[in-house]
Amino acid sequence: MSTAVRAFPMALAARHVAGNRQHGVATAVSTLCSLIVWIMLCVVLLAKIISAQPSLSAADAQAAAALSLANLVQQHCAECHDADEPEAGLDLLAAFATKPAAERGSERAALHGRIWRVLHEGTMPPKTAGPLAATERAAMQRALETLLHDAELRQPSPPRRLSREEVRRSVRALLGVDVAAENLPEDELAFGFDNVANLRAVGGAVAEQLLRAAEHIAAQVLPEGMGRPPAERRMEAEEFRCNTECGAHGSFVSLYMNSTLSARWKVKQAGVFELVVRAAGQQAGDESARMSVRIDGMQRGVHSVAATVNAPADYSCTFELSEGEHEISIAFVNDYYKAAAIGRPAADRNLLVDAALLRGPMRNGPHAPAQALLAPDVGPTQAGGLRARSVLQPLLRRLWRGAVDAKALSGLEQLVDARMRAGDVFEEALRTALAAALASPRFWLRSEVGSATGQLSGVTLASRLALLLWSSAPDAALLDAATRGALNTPQGLQSEAARMLRDPQASALAERFAPQWLELRNLVASAPDPQRFPTFTPALRSSMADEVVRFFEQVRIQELPARELLRASWSCVDAPLAALYGVPVPATPFARTELPGRGGLLGMAAMLTVTSNPGRTSPVKRGRWVLDHLLDAPPPPPPPNAGSLDERPEIADSLPLRERLALHRRDPSCASCHTRMDVLGFALEHFDGIGAWREKDGPHAIDSSGVLPDGRRVDGLAALKSVVAEDRAFLRGMLRALFTTAVGRQFGPADEVFLQRTLEALPADPSIHQIVLAVVGSSVFNSPARN
């Protein structure tokens, strides 16, 4: 043991007393000396504690715990974790002896959390080192728990913006329109979730996209032209071109043979148009003059023109026109002429056309989103601003997720008044105000400041609840509960959350949380080699993604234990998946289907595909996925210059993958992770690169067996399922993911004790709802993200 190691407690102690004193001085002191100083320090500290306060304050308890921990670390850990080739790159002496704790709070807390977890799991100290007595282990854990007290509350979350999907769901729920994801700024991922870190960059392009998306959404709710009569364009008959011969007849153009009048009209906005032709007939024979209206050569209406020249009439037909130029023709189709004979004048039937009027585009019936928005409209008896208030106030309460700022609202009223003075009709001015409200940070920024008392306000809790459970805006009932103060009592909060979990919008947990937690949204980027996997089609890909959602949703709404996600012998399949899995097609798509030899997340094609290379399976990626997402034990990244598999054809073709990986594991720097990772991954080797069952991998027989570092043997899916399902780390990982997306920061080592406490408070085999309710009821969920 080096001098530096022996001097360690002294160095730490000196820091508490003397602040910036060089710890180099301490290194020169002997072990005995350091002990004396240490005891003296304890006395000083104790005196300080006693003089300051009658009882031990939290800060002083932590200082005492730090001292006790330092001593224990020095005795039991420092032999390996010192500056001289530190194990796992962790020099605990240096870590504890650098800057004072206050400056490195979060790093220090993370270190405490790491140490606590290895002690809790019993992985440290290793068997090869001296044993740690149970009392000492407990003492160390207690000290760490004191140091980590409320660490989960002391870590602030970064600013957050609503994710694309949160905007889309809010807009759909509140305004009844769909907005394409590509019209919204891209999300920035962090810790696997899209709603944690996407406020890193809000300048430049993102700000403009937010504004443009807002205008776009408002225009979908209140479309262009709404509130205005349809445009009309009149054309005199003389302005038409006659294809043969036509004559003048007063203000009419006379078609005295089967001729056609045509004109080209430009249409700026597609839609339904009405063409009204004012016409009359010079009648003869046994029927009236007949007029055919054609658009681009296609007949759109035929009129029997019974009116006479003294009383012409309007003949109307409607049709759809696309944007662009169109030819509109009016044709006379039943010319009749009988020359005069004795006792009888000539009989001549002609069509007389005065003018044509094109009106449109017309609204095709009432527009549902506008109707819903305008339901509370007090009507045109009020000035524009006041009308806008009647419409916006109930909307903004939900859109802005809380009480509506009076001045912000009156600003919008003024905007509406100003736009109407500038010539806009009410609907147009309201559309501009709606766009402003949607572009406002009051909508897209998640401001979660605490009140003066440091507590989260009811409406902020409501916002958190709605975004966690529904990925959407709160409803009126939730906001009413918040305003009543019901969310600030544990029972009120639980009952409101339980109500929300029964609401159909809670399917967001299956649709949004599950695929992000399990990292399966990347399925869209998976590209299996079409030569090797010709059955992989876009339809199959989308069925794979749906299976994850439907299966999770079944487990959720039936309140099965969350571990059913792993243990299930069934899943939800449709025809393409039934073909892939080799089972009969269920009567209804995605009905619960028993899957012999499969079932649950671990047998799911989505996971098996995402974790494969385009051309082959990757036991390493699969093993890593299990560690990352199911066992809450993400392996560290490979060391720099970690070798890759030898892919030269002479090796790759002659050696099974298992043997090539075994070669890789001979490297000790690779072995520590791969011994566990590869065994978990190889258990799934009977499933090929898109999740179909296979007996062989090319020419090689499949061996899906292996032995975990703790001696347990795993062979195939069934064994893997039970190994993973019996580990409560699965539940901890799910809690960690839920907290991450709920509060918007990583739940890392500093939160280990908190996560463990939350885990231990859960029932033995909790349902997804019970886990979600534990998150909602936690101190973290009820505290501000930042102050």
Place this chain on the structure above:
Amino acid sequence: MVVTPNNKALPDRRTMLRATGLACALPLLEGMGMDGAPPPARALWVFLPNGMNMGLWRPKSTSLAQLSPTLQPLAAHRSALTVISGLAIEAGRAGADGAGDHARAAATFLSCARAKKTDGADIAAGLSVDQFAAQHLGAATPLASLELGCEPGRLAGGCDSGYSCAYSNTVSWSSPTTPCAKETSPRRLFERLFGDMDAATDVRARALARARKRSILDWLSDDAKRLSGTLSAPDRAALDAWLTALRALEKRLAAAEDARAQVPNPELLTKGTGSHAELIELMGLLLTRAFEGDQTRIATLMVGNAGSNRPFREVDWSDGHHDTSHHGKDPKKLAAIGRINAWHMERLATLLDALSAAREADGCVLDRTIVMMGCGISDGDRHNHDDLPVLLAGGRALGVRGGHHLELTKPTPMANLHLAMLRKLGIKAQSFADSTSALPIGA
């Protein structure tokens, strides 16, 4: 408008560009600016992921008379090229940070600064050279800079070994802690440059749309003052960044209208994003228009995100680019990497065609635009951050020599090239990042 794949408009466009491609070399009397001032100096930095097959990339001599196999597609632009060998980015090396060479490749490419290894909110790298340039030249144009990409970010999980996705998905940093979000949709880029595509085509309707947008902007900035007081400090900082962008937008509303008048047929530019090649070409065309109309002088283009694993069926290869770059010396994989690299050079050639076809003053836009293209790692299997594949194109009228292979005898900081480019842009910088001197890229 819906952006539809497989539209026929693009080949026509291409034909048109080819037809006018040589016009650049001819002196054009009518192109001279009204006030006689020379057109501005511009720069574009292009990032390619996953390194190169260096054996197929490296020219055999200091002349470009014989182009290496990878560089063949650039033959028509040979005289405008400078291939540079021997550049290195010290900050890209692992050091104590361990794995994550791809994230570092992008984060250090233009900043040459060490990226803090974190997946959290405390990301930090360094001011990138394009943003340094934008801070000097940006005030003159409606947009200080453009940050473009041809590949959106991942949808789930992490990006690279404990580094935030921000490091892998952007090369532009406007401050050591502010990555710039990049634009990956041609439609959205079009709308930034030229205004709403959906808006009616007549001038009066667009003026009305602008007036409405102004009233939104007025309310937003007015309301932001009230809102600001209720926010925490980090939220307020985000709000300020957003407000700054809105004010810049307000100033640009009229400029966008002017720019629109110069687009002969906007619809043409918004079609044909069916294939990856078409998407890249389209981003290049829009960028060319932005340069031509002096909407901006500074841009970055990430053809792929760092560590991109998109399969390259275009070159008859179905494995992911990143997976393939770990070639383990497999000749088939090495050959595929070479084909992917050459395919990227074809895309670059198309971009250079467009910049050459855009005429101005006595030459073309390319003459006054320095295009730098490169990777942040060299060999994909080794992840080494030295001997980086880098080339320059264009900038002849700014004094870039071209037509040769600049072979540096010892590893030289990439920042030396950044510094040299800044100077060619007329920025009197003493140094940039870890530069030791300016690289001799001049005539």
